[in-house]
Amino acid sequence: MAEFIRIYEENPNPKEIKRVVDVLKKGGLIIYPTDTVYGLGCDIxxxxxxxxxxxxxxVKLENSNFSFVCRDLSNLSDYVKQIDTSTFKILKRALPGPYxxxxxxxxxxxxxxKKKKTVGIRIPNNQIALEIVKELGNPIISSSIRDEDDVIEYTTDPELILEKWDNLVDLVIDGGYGDNVASTIIDLSENTPTVIREGKGSLEIF
Structure with missing residues (x-):
């Protein structure tokens, strides 16, 4: 049975954040809110x-396309090759945000x-997610939790999420209703930004 804890985004309780991080440090899986859909995460x-x-x-781990959820751009060089100024400017303009x-x-x-040529970097504009990563001290690996339902692609109600994921994860955070639109994915690994998936983030900033 998964733990179910309520955390308020406006002012996340440090004690509750620590509880989440303790679960992650022990190798547990969590479901947590972002600025888009709820995510399934663990310690990288x-x-x-x-x-x-x-x-x-x-999926096979080495072929997976999980996102690396970071707190900010300061430790980017641990996971990403040297990037040019124009790429850094795009990141700075868009993050934190739904990209x-x-x-x-x-x-x-x-x-x-090690075999991955590219990685997906995410800095969500959500205080709960950012505080978790800050307290943990390194990124979490994340994947959106999709729904089997043909009409509703993403479950937005934390209690329904708990019902579905109770036996698969160690902890579910109730951070209020989630969004049902995933992040916009932009490929910056080549010289020109390429939109892979149009989601919640506006493309106008590019």
Whole structure:
């Protein structure tokens, strides 16, 4: 049975954030709110947890397209190759925000991702998500939780999410109703920004 805790985005309770981080540090899986849809996440440094998420999503870990959820752009060089000024300006303008940016992967990626040429970087404009990553001290790996329903692609009600995911994850955060539109994905790994998926983020800033 998953823990179910309420955290308010306006002022996340540090005690509750610490509870979430303790679960992550022990290799647990969490479902947490972002500025788009709810995400399934784990500690990027915990291989067993990463394998669990890959199993749930039905993918091979080394071929997975999980996002790296970061707190800000300061540790980007740990996961991304040197980027040029114009790319950095785009990131700075758009983040935090509802975008996933595909960037060339660095040689210093965690060993399970060593073969990846690119990585998806996400800095959501959501205080709960950002505080979790800040307290943890490194990114979390994240994947949107999709719905099997043909009409509703993403479940937005945390209680319904808990019902569905109760036996698969260790903790579900109730951060209020989520959005049902996923992030906009922009590929910045080549010279020209390319839209891979149009989602919540506006394309006008590009």
């Amino acid at each position: 440094t915990n291989t067993k947890a990463l394998e669990k998420i890959a199993r749930i999503k039905g 996933t940016f595909i960037l060339p992967g660095a040689k210093t990626l965690p060993s399970v991702f």
